[in-house]
Amino acid sequence: MQEISQAIAAAAALVGSGDSKLVAIMLLSLRVSLCAVLLSALIGLPLGAALAIGRFAGRQTLTVILNAFMGLPPVVVGLFVYLMLSRAGPLGQFGLLFTPTAMVIAQVVLITPIIAALARQIVADAWQDYAEQLKSLGAGFTQSVRTLIWDTRFSLLTVLLAGFGRAVAEVGAVMIVGGNIDGVTRVMTTAIALETSRGDLPLALALGLILIALVLLLNTCAHLIRQTAQRRYG
Amino acid sequence: MAEPRRLLPLEISELSFRINGRTLIDRVSLTIRPGTRTVILGPNGAGKSVLMRLAHGLLDPSAGRIRWNVPEPRPREQAMVFQRPVMLRRSARANIEYALKLAGVPGRERADRAAAALARVGLERIARSPARVLSGGEQQRLALARAWALDPQVMFLDEPTASLDPGAAREVEDIIQAIHETGTKIVMSTHNLGQARRLADDILYLQAGRIEESATAAEFFRQPRTAHATAFIQGELPWH
Numbered sequence: 001m002q003e004i005s006q007a008i009a010a011a012a013a014l015v016g017s018g019d020s021k022l023v024a025i026m027l028l029s030l031r032v033s034l035c036a037v038l039l040s041a042l043i044g045l046p047l048g049a050a051l052a053i054g055r056f057a058g059r060q061t062l063t064v065i066l067n068a069f070m071g072l073p074p075v076v077v078g079l080f081v082y083l084m085l086s087r088a089g090p091l092g093q094f095g096l097l098f099t100p101t102a103m104v105i106a107q108v109v110l111i112t113p114i115i116a117a118l119a120r121q122i123v124a125d126a127w128q129d130y131a132e133q134l135k136s137l138g139a140g141f142t143q144s145v146r147t148l149i150w151d152t153r154f155s156l157l158t159v160l161l162a163g164f165g166r167a168v169a170e171v172g173a174v175m176i177v178g179g180n181i182d183g184v185t186r187v188m189t190t191a192i193a194l195e196t197s198r199g200d201l202p203l204a205l206a207l208g209l210i211l212i213a214l215v216l217l218l219n220t221c222a223h224l225i226r227q228t229a230q231r232r233y234g
Numbered sequence: 235m236a237e238p239r240r241l242l243p244l245e246i247s248e249l250s251f252r253i254n255g256r257t258l259i260d261r262v263s264l265t266i267r268p269g270t271r272t273v274i275l276g277p278n279g280a281g282k283s284v285l286m287r288l289a290h291g292l293l294d295p296s297a298g299r300i301r302w303n304v305p306e307p308r309p310r311e312q313a314m315v316f317q318r319p320v321m322l323r324r325s326a327r328a329n330i331e332y333a334l335k336l337a338g339v340p341g342r343e344r345a346d347r348a349a350a351a352l353a354r355v356g357l358e359r360i361a362r363s364p365a366r367v368l369s370g371g372e373q374q375r376l377a378l379a380r381a382w383a384l385d386p387q388v389m390f391l392d393e394p395t396a397s398l399d400p401g402a403a404r405e406v407e408d409i410i411q412a413i414h415e416t417g418t419k420i421v422m423s424t425h426n427l428g429q430a431r432r433l434a435d436d437i438l439y440l441q442a443g444r445i446e447e448s449a450t451a452a453e454f455f456r457q458p459r460t461a462h463a464t465a466f467i468q469g470e471l472p473w474h
Binding site for chain 1: 287290292308310313314316319320321322323324332333336337364365366367
């Protein structure tokens with residue numbers, strides 16, 4: 001018990017001191033996951049909205065696949081991306097394995113289905129209300145997709161935050177494709193896994209505390225944004 | 235400027251609409267001519283909304299024909315206002331500008347036309363307010379302004395006052411009258427006899443998906459020809 005409380009005290013001191021190694025790891029985590037969310041949003045939001053609005057063959061199948069892929073195990077995604085990026089793989093020539101770019105790719109694969117599936121649900125609900133009015137005004141498919149994404153923007157923002165939370169807290173995929181190389185691809189989760197196994201509990205705990213604080217902060221933001229938007233825009 | 239192509243008359247012949255084994259519109263034939271205010275009257279569930287959605291192009295008929303005087307009217311030429319207005323999550327003025335944009339109105343004209351449209355329905359003061367937090371009556375007036383801004387030749391109104399309190403309903407009726415006076419053909423559904431008396435020039439009496447009577451309002455209210463219409467008028471009269 002005493003060991004734990006000592007570790008917590010040390011962790012708090014580490015966070016308070018702004019340790020440069022700690023900060024570097026944290027910033028890399030943020031950079032990788034923000035890039036991943038941005039790319040996933042560009043793919044996932046239009047995809048989800050198109051699935052909600054469109055009436056095309058294979059739509060149901062795609063929706064089921066998307067929902068199933070929400071629960072993809074990160075290590076499997078990591079393995080898949082590893083195979084793609086490894087020297088012998090189809091994308092091996094780009095030499096991306098064990099770089100932050102590889103981690104971004106893995107996280108994009110992981111969270112795009114989440115963002116698309118949640119966006120699909122939100123847009124589909126709104127579409128129930130909007131469909132006749134937009135058709136009456138002469139909006140085609142692309143215009144309707146754009147309008148619905150913009151009109152559900154506050155709900156979609158919380159979807160993106162959920163995606164970010166998943167990406168930044170994930171360890172399996174980035175461990176495999178990033179390799180947890182000190183100063184290059186070591187992020188908060190992989191550092192926690194490593195330091196714990198090495199017995200450096202203060203650093204692991206400090207990172208853990210930061211991660212928890214970050215996720216809490218995100219969810220608070222999501223909550224406040226929705227509430228304010230609901231009051232102001234209806 | 236070229237003479238705008240004339241949409242009317244609208245010829246509907248042997249029009250039917252069936253869904254899930256139920257016939258909602260049953261071999262309806264009618265002609266909509268310009269100039270007058272046509273009110274589609276009938277009890278709830280008679281098929282008034284479905285008939286207007288078919289004419290407006292929101293639903294595809296199961297059988298029969300809908301023929302405008304021109305092929306494929308554009309949305310800006312014939313607009314529709316719904317019982318429950320759907321406002322986009324943006325300002326009142328932006329809602330109108332959105333409709334103008336879809337109708338192909340050039341960007342530099344949109345702001346002025348939207349402002350003018352708001353002024354016509356007395357909403358210029360809330361131009362910048364988010365549309366979805368307006369009251370029900372204000373939202374319906376905004377919906378009318380949005381449709382009116384397109385300067386349509388025909389405007390379909392589906393029970394436009396059914397969800398409003400009497401004061402707001404009266405304001406909406408005044409706007410409908412003003413739209414009529416600018417030359418836009420009004421085709422409106424209602425189950426409210428008082429409203430039909432106030433606004434109708436022509437009555438189409440719809441019951442169970444069939445047009446039972448087509449008459450001028452004066453004729454219809456003086457001497458309905460069918461038992462259904464007579465009962466409808468008498469049943470409703472004590473409360474209006």
